[in-house]
Amino acid sequence: MTQATDSFEEIESAVVRFAGDSGDGMQTIGERFTDSSAFAGNDIATLPDFPAEIRAPAGTIAGVSGYQLQFGSHSILTPGDEPDALVAMNPAALKSNISDLPEGGMLVVNVDSFKKMNLKKAGYESNPLEDEEFRKKYQLIELDLTTLTKEALSESPLKPSDKARCKNFFALGFMCYVYGRPLDPTLKFFDQKWGKRLPEVADANSTALKAGHNLGDTMETARNRYQLAKAVVNPGVYRKISGNEALVYGLVAGAQSANRELLYSGYPITPASPVLEGLSALKKFGIKTVQAEDEIAAMGVAIGASFAGDLSVVATSGPGMCLKSEFIGLASITELPVIICNVQRGGPSTGLPTKTEQSDLLQSLFSRHGDCPLPVIAAHSPSDCFECSIEACRIALTYCTPVIYLSDLYVANGAEPWLVPNAADLPAIEAKFADPDEEYISYKRNPDTLARTQAIPGQPGLEHRIGGLEKSEDGGVNYDPENHEQMTHLRAEKVERIADTIPPTQLHGEAEGDLLVIGWGGTYGAITSAAQAMQAEGFSISSLHLRHLNPLPKDLGEIIKRFKKVIVPELNLGQLSLVLRAKYLVDAIPLTKVQGKPFKVSELRDSFHKELS
Amino acid sequence: MSTTNTEEGSLTKKDFVTENDVRWCPGCGDYAILNAVQRTLPELGVPKEKFVVVSGIGCSSRFPYYMNTYGFHTIHGRAPTVATGVKSANPDLSVWMVTGDGDGLSIGGNHLMHLLRRNLDINVLLFNNRIYGLTKGQYSPTSEVGKKTKSTPVGSLDYPINPLLFALGSEATFIARTSDTDQKHMVETFKAAQAHKGTSFIEIFQNCVIFNNNAFDTVTGRAVRSEQALMLEEGKPLRFGENKGIRLNGFDPEIVELKDGDDESDLLVHHSKTNNPAYASILAQMAYPAFPTPFGILRQIEGRETYEDALHSQIKASQSKGEGNLQELLTGKNSWVVE
Numbered sequence: 019m020t021q022a023t024d025s026f027e028e029i030e031s032a033v034v035r036f037a038g039d040s041g042d043g044m045q046t047i048g049e050r051f052t053d054s055s056a057f058a059g060n061d062i063a064t065l066p067d068f069p070a071e072i073r074a075p076a077g078t079i080a081g082v083s084g085y086q087l088q089f090g091s092h093s094i095l096t097p098g099d100e101p102d103a104l105v106a107m108n109p110a111a112l113k114s115n116i117s118d119l120p121e122g123g124m125l126v127v128n129v130d131s132f133k134k135m136n137l138k139k140a141g142y143e144s145n146p147l148e149d150e151e152f153r154k155k156y157q158l159i160e161l162d163l164t165t166l167t168k169e170a171l172s173e174s175p176l177k178p179s180d181k182a183r184c185k186n187f188f189a190l191g192f193m194c195y196v197y198g199r200p201l202d203p204t205l206k207f208f209d210q211k212w213g214k215r216l217p218e219v220a221d222a223n224s225t226a227l228k229a230g231h232n233l234g235d236t237m238e239t240a241r242n243r244y245q246l247a248k249a250v251v252n253p254g255v256y257r258k259i260s261g262n263e264a265l266v267y268g269l270v271a272g273a274q275s276a277n278r279e280l281l282y283s284g285y286p287i288t289p290a291s292p293v294l295e296g297l298s299a300l301k302k303f304g305i306k307t308v309q310a311e312d313e314i315a316a317m318g319v320a321i322g323a324s325f326a327g328d329l330s331v332v333a334t335s336g337p338g339m340c341l342k343s344e345f346i347g348l349a350s351i352t353e354l355p356v357i358i359c360n361v362q363r364g365g366p367s368t369g370l371p372t373k374t375e376q377s378d379l380l381q382s383l384f385s386r387h388g389d390c391p392l393p394v395i396a397a398h399s400p401s402d403c404f405e406c407s408i409e410a411c412r413i414a415l416t417y418c419t420p421v422i423y424l425s426d427l428y429v430a431n432g433a434e435p436w437l438v439p440n441a442a443d444l445p446a447i448e449a450k451f452a453d454p455d456e457e458y459i460s461y462k463r464n465p466d467t468l469a470r471t472q473a474i475p476g477q478p479g480l481e482h483r484i485g486g487l488e489k490s491e492d493g494g495v496n497y498d499p500e501n502h503e504q505m506t507h508l509r510a511e512k513v514e515r516i517a518d519t520i521p522p523t524q525l526h527g528e529a530e531g532d533l534l535v536i537g538w539g540g541t542y543g544a545i546t547s548a549a550q551a552m553q554a555e556g557f558s559i560s561s562l563h564l565r566h567l568n569p570l571p572k573d574l575g576e577i578i579k580r581f582k583k584v585i586v587p588e589l590n591l592g593q594l595s596l597v598l599r600a601k602y603l604v605d606a607i608p609l610t611k612v613q614g615k616p617f618k619v620s621e622l623r624d625s626f627h628k629e630l631s
Numbered sequence: 632m633s634t635t636n637t638e639e640g641s642l643t644k645k646d647f648v649t650e651n652d653v654r655w656c657p658g659c660g661d662y663a664i665l666n667a668v669q670r671t672l673p674e675l676g677v678p679k680e681k682f683v684v685v686s687g688i689g690c691s692s693r694f695p696y697y698m699n700t701y702g703f704h705t706i707h708g709r710a711p712t713v714a715t716g717v718k719s720a721n722p723d724l725s726v727w728m729v730t731g732d733g734d735g736l737s738i739g740g741n742h743l744m745h746l747l748r749r750n751l752d753i754n755v756l757l758f759n760n761r762i763y764g765l766t767k768g769q770y771s772p773t774s775e776v777g778k779k780t781k782s783t784p785v786g787s788l789d790y791p792i793n794p795l796l797f798a799l800g801s802e803a804t805f806i807a808r809t810s811d812t813d814q815k816h817m818v819e820t821f822k823a824a825q826a827h828k829g830t831s832f833i834e835i836f837q838n839c840v841i842f843n844n845n846a847f848d849t850v851t852g853r854a855v856r857s858e859q860a861l862m863l864e865e866g867k868p869l870r871f872g873e874n875k876g877i878r879l880n881g882f883d884p885e886i887v888e889l890k891d892g893d894d895e896s897d898l899l900v901h902h903s904k905t906n907n908p909a910y911a912s913i914l915a916q917m918a919y920p921a922f923p924t925p926f927g928i929l930r931q932i933e934g935r936e937t938y939e940d941a942l943h944s945q946i947k948a949s950q951s952k953g954e955g956n957l958q959e960l961l962t963g964k965n966s967w968v969v970e
Contacts, residue, residue, distance in 0.1 A: 059969070256968070271961070274957055281716070302950050310712065314709060314742075317712070321705070321712075322685070322716020323717065325717060326717045326721045330720075439961060441957040441961060442958075481701050486688075494651065
C-alpha cells in the first residue's frame, strides 16, 4: 500500500464544495472543514448556500444544500469561482452542482444513495456513474458512505438510522485526509456539543470522522493528497467569524464604548435572525432583547427604548424594511438614535429568502415619504461587519439619528479568520444626555454636527414632548411654511455633515488611469481579486469600495474625475450607478447580476477586459 | 400601575398643564378626560419626571402635547410598541398610553393585543367615540352595523368589535370602563389602574361632538343613566335603577325586579378578582338596549409577572453568575495564535 505522505502535492489554494440533502448536515461539515482550515493557518472565505425550505422532500433538487469554501496560503477574498473538489451525497446534489465542477476536478460521491428512486427524484434517466464518458471526465472517488459509516459504528449503541446520519462526518474525515486538515478542532466540537449531554452521539461521530480519515490513508484511489503552507498574516490572536456574529459583537462593543445600555428588538426573518438569537444569549452583558409581534413593532420598541435613553437596534431583511418605513420616518423627524440593520436577500417580496442580493440600496436611501435622507453604511466582508456596526453606533449617537446598516446574506453567513481586536483599544463614543441643571430646548443643535441633544425621561425639569408632527426649535408643533423648510434643510444638512468625519477613500491601485471600479458591500472580495489580478497583468485599473453610501465621501467626485471610465459592479440592476450618475454627472457603467449568487472573479475580469479593450 | 413614593401633595393639577393651546373641538369629551388625568396624576405619589405619555394618531392621540410630562406622539396604531420600548428600557417610569377606537382597535389592534398579553405595567386609556374624528367622520371598528357616514352612505357592513371582550381575549389583567361624563368615576378608575401591577386597559366612552354627537346618550344621558348604567362595586350585588338587579339563568344574565320583601341573595355579586374570565365576559357583553351597560373594574387579576420585570430579572440572574467580559466575547472559545 502506498504511503500517503509520499504523495503530497503542494498547492496555494483550493476550493471545496459539500452538497447533499438539507437534512444531511452539509452546513455542519462545511463549517467544521472551515474551522479546521483556519486552525491549519490558512486564510478562508466561505459561501453557505441552502434552500428556503427547511426540509424539502428528501432526494429532490429543491432540497439540496451546499457549502463552498476556499482556503489558501495567500490572502483569500472570495469562496472561489468553481470547486476543485465536489462532495455529492446524493444524485440530486450531483445533478445541481456538477456543472460547476471543471473537467478533471475531484468528485466524491456517496454511491449508496445512487439507487433507482433517488436517481429518478433527481431527474436522471440512467445512473451517470455508469457512463464511461462521465467517469473519465472527473477524478471520481466512489464511496459507500452509508455502508462504511454503519460498519465503522458496528459497536455503537445508536439505532441503525442514527448511525447512518453520521455519514456526513465520515465524508468530512475523508476530505480532511485529502487536504491534510487536522481532526482536533472537529473532535473538540463534538465534545463541546454532545460530550456531556449525548456522549454516545459524540463517540459515534468521532468514530465516523476518524474512519473516514483512515479510509483516505488506506485507499489507493485517494493518492492525490494536498498540502498548503500557512497564510502569512500579521501576528496576533485569530478566530473565525461570520458576518452576523461580527455584527452582534460590534453592537455590544459599540454600546460599551458609548456607555449606553443596549436594547435590541427584532422579529424572526431570514437571514437576520442570528442577530436576535446572538444578542439574546448575551444577557450577562445586560443586553435587553425583545422579540416583537411583527417588524413594525420591533421598530416601535426600538424607538421607545431610544427615547428612554438606551442604544437601540433592530435587524431585519428587505420585507421587514418595507414594514418599518413609516417608523423610520418618525425616528428621523424626532431625531432619535436607532441602528437599523438590513441583512439583504433577493427580492422583491419574499423573493429569494436564502440567496444573496444587494438590491435594497435605493430602498435604504429613499424609502421614507417626505424628504428624509438618512446615513447609510454597508459592510464588505464578515469581519468588516464588526467595524461597520461600531461605525453605525458612532454615527447614531454623535448625530442623534437613525442609521441604516447594510450587509447581505453572503456577508452575514460567510466566515473568515479575524484578527481579534483589543477591547481596551476601541475608541470611546461621546454621547451626552441633556443636563438637568441647564435650560432644555429639544431641537437646539450642536453647531458642528447639527445634532440635537436628547433629554431622557426620569430627569426632573426636562419634561418635553416629541412626535411625528413638524416642530420648531423649541419643540412646539409648528406648521409654518418657513419653519418646515428650515427644519427639512437642517435634518438633511445634519446627515450631510457626517461626511466631515469620513476618512479619505482608499484606492486599490494607481490614483488615475483608464478604469475605476466602484463597489460596495459583499462584492469586495470578487472586485478586489479581479482588479488586483488585472493590475498584475499591467492593465490600468483601480478599484475602491464604499462603506459610506450616504453621505458619500467628500473626495469621491475628485477621484472619479481622474479616470477615463467608471464601472460599478452590483448584485442589482444598477442602484449605486444610478446614484453616482445623479450626483457626479459621470457615465458610470452598471455591471449587474441578480441570480442570488455572488460575482465570480472571472465574470468581473471578463467585463473589465471588455471595457479596457 | 404600581406606585413609587414621593412627597404627598407636592404636586397639583397645574403642574401637569402645558402652555400649548388645547385644540380639540369645543365640547369634545377629550377635555373632560384630560382634566381627569391632570387631576389624577398629582395624587399618585409619583415624581412628575417619571411620567411618560405615549399616543398614536387621532384626536385622542394629541393628548401628550397637553400634558406637561415627558410625551411621545407616535404614528397610527403603534403607540403600544413605543410604550413597550420605553417601559422595557426603564421600568421605573410610569407609562400612560392614550389611544382611540380606530388607532387602538383597527390599525393598531395587533399591537394592543400583544401589549395586553405581555402585561407590561402600563395604563392604557382607549377613548371610544365610535367614529373616525380626525379624518372627518368615517365609521370606526366600534361603530354599530348600518352606521351611515361619508364612507358608508348606505350604512356600514362590519360587525363592531367589543373593546372589553378584546381585552379579555388578550388576557389583560386589568379591564375597566368609564365615561367622559363622570369626572369622579374617571379619577377613581385611573387611580385603580395605577395601583394595578400589569397592563391596565380602560375603555372610556367619549363623545365626539362633531361627527357622532350623543353616541352614548342612551346610556350616560342624565335622564336615563340610573336605569341604563350598571355601576360595578366590589363585593356588592349587581343593582341598577330603583329596584333592579342582574342574576344568572344558566350562563345567561337576566334582569330581575326586586319587589318589597325580595332579598338580593340570588343576584350576581361583583368580584373583579374572579380568576375565571366567564364572569367578566358576561359583564362585557351586557349592553344597551337589552341590558344596563357596566362601568367600573370588570376584572383585575393579580400575580402575573410583568414583562419588564421578567426581562430584567433574566438579565440579573445571568449577571449574578458574573458580568460579561467583552474581550472574552471577542476572542471566543476557538481562537488561535499566529506568532
